[in-house]
Amino acid sequence: DNKIIIAIDGHSSTGKSTVAKQLAKALGYIYVDTGAMYRAVSLYAMRKKIIDEFHFDQEALEKDLPEIDLRFKINPETGLAEILLNGENVEREIRTLSVSKYVSKIAAISSVRKKLVEQQQKMGVDKGIVMDGRDIGTVVFPNAELKLFMTATAKDRAERRFIELRERGEDVTYEDVLKNVVNRDHIDSTRKDSPLRKAEDAIKIDNSNLTLKEQFEQILQLAKTTV
Numbered sequence: 001d002n003k004i005i006i007a008i009d010g011h012s013s014t015g016k017s018t019v020a021k022q023l024a025k026a027l028g029y030i031y032v033d034t035g036a037m038y039r040a041v042s043l044y045a046m047r048k049k050i051i052d053e054f055h056f057d058q059e060a061l062e063k064d065l066p067e068i069d070l071r072f073k074i075n076p077e078t079g080l081a082e083i084l085l086n087g088e089n090v091e092r093e094i095r096t097l098s099v100s101k102y103v104s105k106i107a108a109i110s111s112v113r114k115k116l117v118e119q120q121q122k123m124g125v126d127k128g129i130v131m132d133g134r135d136i137g138t139v140v141f142p143n144a145e146l147k148l149f150m151t152a153t154a155k156d157r158a159e160r161r162f163i164e165l166r167e168r169g170e171d172v173t174y175e176d177v178l179k180n181v182v183n184r185d186h187i188d189s190t191r192k193d194s195p196l197r198k199a200e201d202a203i204k205i206d207n208s209n210l211t212l213k214e215q216f217e218q219i220l221q222l223a224k225t226t227v
């Protein structure tokens with residue numbers, strides 16, 4: 001049949017995963033959140049004291065890479081995939097602001113990217129997949145049939161993320177969240193290996209002034225005309 005690959009990239013907290021999940025559900029596709037994979041590696045490094053506020057032992061991380069096993073498992077209650085780090089469900093823990101503080105440093109390491117990109121490419125061999133991240137349309141699936149690049153103003157993105165973190169009970173300030181969003185975008189866009197950028201053939205979507213429903217309908221239309 002004519003299943004396709006949909007690659008969704010963009011800046012931090014642009015609602016990529018929200019639209020990717022909606023799209024996967026509507027099309028009966030698999031959804032893969034690649035940010036969760038980089039976040040899980042970061043959580044591993046934090047727990048092992050490989051990274052903290054003052055130091056980052058890149059060599060120790062590279063040495064441990066073969067021992068980091070990442071898998072996705074469907075939660076039967078929600079129908080959504082959750083990430084397992086060496087068998088442990090860390091879906092909640094990887095979403096904290098402290099993981100967000102270190103993840104872009106971890107994601108800049110080429111050996112980390114190589115390992116995760118290989119795993120991501122294997123997940124796409126049968127197509128019928130919606131994958132979101134920073135390098136999906138440029139590196140992971142340069143031949144994806146539909147590529148989207150999502151953006152919105154930093155203020156809009158930080159506001160959304162702030163509300164989300166507060167709803168989950170995290171004691172964060174709006175300023176901290178804004179700083180993190182801007183800082184991650186900077187590191188992600190300026191790193192040497194697979195910097196965040198719009199693929200030439202990606203469709204840019206600025207959702208600052210779109211409701212979730214409007215955005216979803218636009219994108220679903222695009223997907224249907226691509227198939």
Ligand code: C5P
Binds near residue numbers: 034035136
């Ligand atoms: O998508 P999310 O915001 O959860 O991603 C967290 C971080 O993981 C990003 O800021 C980026 O540093 C890294 N990432 C990446 N490549 C991807 C997905 C995420 O470098 N494909």
